[in-house]
Amino acid sequence: MGQPSYEASNAIVYLTYGAFLVTGVWIAWLWRGQTKSEFLASNRTQKALPLALNFIASALGSGILFTYPEISTIAGVQGLVVYALSSSLPLLIFGFLGPIIRRKCPAGFVLTEWTRQRYGVFTALYLSVLTLITIFLYMVAELSALQQIINALTGLNGLWAVIAECIVTTIYTSLGGFRISFITDNIQGAMVVGLIILGVITVGVETKIDRSLVESSNLLDASLLGWQLIYILPVAILTNDFFLSGFWMRTFASKTDRDLIIGTSIATIAVAVILTLVGVSGLLAAWTGAWPGDPPQEGSIALFLLLEQLPAWVVGIVVVMTVSLSTAAFDSLQSAMVSTGSNDLFRNKLDLWWIRLAVVLIIFPVAVVALKSPSVLQIYLISDLVSASSIPVLVIGLSNKCYWWRGFEVVVGGLGGLLTVFIFGTIYYGNAQDGAKLLLLEQSLYVNDWSAFGAFVAAPIGGLLWGLGAFVLRVGSQWVLAKARGGAGVAFDCPSPEPPLSTGFHEQSLTEDDQEPAASVKASSLKGKFL
Numbered sequence: 001m002g003q004p005s006y007e008a009s010n011a012i013v014y015l016t017y018g019a020f021l022v023t024g025v026w027i028a029w030l031w032r033g034q035t036k037s038e039f040l041a042s043n044r045t046q047k048a049l050p051l052a053l054n055f056i057a058s059a060l061g062s063g064i065l066f067t068y069p070e071i072s073t074i075a076g077v078q079g080l081v082v083y084a085l086s087s088s089l090p091l092l093i094f095g096f097l098g099p100i101i102r103r104k105c106p107a108g109f110v111l112t113e114w115t116r117q118r119y120g121v122f123t124a125l126y127l128s129v130l131t132l133i134t135i136f137l138y139m140v141a142e143l144s145a146l147q148q149i150i151n152a153l154t155g156l157n158g159l160w161a162v163i164a165e166c167i168v169t170t171i172y173t174s175l176g177g178f179r180i181s182f183i184t185d186n187i188q189g190a191m192v193v194g195l196i197i198l199g200v201i202t203v204g205v206e207t208k209i210d211r212s213l214v215e216s217s218n219l220l221d222a223s224l225l226g227w228q229l230i231y232i233l234p235v236a237i238l239t240n241d242f243f244l245s246g247f248w249m250r251t252f253a254s255k256t257d258r259d260l261i262i263g264t265s266i267a268t269i270a271v272a273v274i275l276t277l278v279g280v281s282g283l284l285a286a287w288t289g290a291w292p293g294d295p296p297q298e299g300s301i302a303l304f305l306l307l308e309q310l311p312a313w314v315v316g317i318v319v320v321m322t323v324s325l326s327t328a329a330f331d332s333l334q335s336a337m338v339s340t341g342s343n344d345l346f347r348n349k350l351d352l353w354w355i356r357l358a359v360v361l362i363i364f365p366v367a368v369v370a371l372k373s374p375s376v377l378q379i380y381l382i383s384d385l386v387s388a389s390s391i392p393v394l395v396i397g398l399s400n401k402c403y404w405w406r407g408f409e410v411v412v413g414g415l416g417g418l419l420t421v422f423i424f425g426t427i428y429y430g431n432a433q434d435g436a437k438l439l440l441l442e443q444s445l446y447v448n449d450w451s452a453f454g455a456f457v458a459a460p461i462g463g464l465l466w467g468l469g470a471f472v473l474r475v476g477s478q479w480v481l482a483k484a485r486g487g488a489g490v491a492f493d494c495p496s497p498e499p500p501l502s503t504g505f506h507e508q509s510l511t512e513d514d515q516e517p518a519a520s521v522k523a524s525s526l527k528g529k530f531l
Helices: 006-030 036-040 048-059 064-104 111-119 121-154 158-206 211-217 224-241 245-253 257-287 299-307 312-346 352-361 363-370 376-398 407-429 432-440 451-484 518-523
Strands: none
Touching: 006 121, 006 158, 006 312, 036 158, 036 312, 036 352, 048 064, 048 158, 048 245, 048 257, 048 312, 064 111, 064 121, 064 224, 064 245, 064 257, 064 299, 064 312, 064 376, 111 121, 111 245, 111 312, 111 376, 121 158, 121 245, 121 299, 121 312, 121 363, 121 376, 121 407, 158 245, 158 257, 158 312, 158 352, 158 363, 211 257, 224 376, 224 451, 245 312, 257 299, 299 312, 312 352, 352 363, 376 407, 376 432, 376 451, 407 432, 407 451, 432 451
């Protein structure tokens, strides 16, 4: 019990990859005549249900099999509920902000394009670097999680599963681009939902709970960490989602605003349920005596300790689910990285074959770093801290009333937020070395002190304060220069409306559901300025 045979494990893993490869290549062949624009994005083409499945597939990933059971073993039901809601509810922000940004930047397909239009080239490149680094870290985390899961569930060398996934997703993504990723995510998303339902039923039937362990575990009680997570996780995950271009590409792909709102709403509910069900495995592992075990094991492997007590066929279902989760998430990240790089760095002027080559080349550094098996949670936390510093000062520009907010404030605020975390850490620990380590959250999120909480308070608040200081400095300098030259200050003059910047894409016509008066669209298209 607990593990399929060597032969069965190989068959399950590699036949699943084979099925995805055949499906992806077949779809790419059907769409072999697509243009470069269609390869990079699919603006205004998708209805609500495909969008929902895509948001589900992109929001998950095999790493959830580590992180959600772990939070259950540490912060109990309270921590699990907070984590599941914090991960799912931010998807609604794309339904809320998506229509606004699409009207401000109708020819774009990623957030960085609106940033270029609103704040200028330098700020767009700054955000693009942060976005590409975040996507890179997520790709590393996905492959690292996959390797560890295959090792734990099957006893196989997870390295070969990582290589297989890289080859499979790279082949069909390089051939078909975002459109293929979107279609395969529909299939994989539906598979994941079905496998989750099947897995929950089988685990529920096969698991035997020791009721005496329920009370003694204290996992039903509230805790200090659980209360801290109510603030930390929404801030971390909400802001980090802004850096994930895959979400924005799917936002721009929605056919109408109504489709987008319905799609994100369905995805939010589904993701909340899925993550809660996955996280409950940590509780079940504790209540069946599978965790912590003898000798005690980390909470991150609670699900796998539970599966050791179940029949091998149940583990086989989880292996298929793992491969589906990982493949869906990874091909979305691949297409997002290539499309973002093409748009932001090369303005979509690269030949399609160079773009396809880029899909192949980026896989090598990702795989090399992933094979070092860093902590999946720590990778996510580092990117979360960066986004918590940068996004609050960025979104101020969404309001036309804040036309005076410029790119200088965004860059200074984002970097200043990280500096504030370092300052807080130095004061909290009493030395600069530990203050620097707080930037990497080396002690993880689940510590018995206020360090992580303080870091996620310092990042956004510090970023906003530094941004405000940069604003005062810029306006004051411009006023002094204007007086010295005998002119009037222009820092608070409302800029003239400008047409949206060209991205190399043909702007598609709006449907009746999305149409606005032309003047309204133009008024929201401000000329991007750094200073």
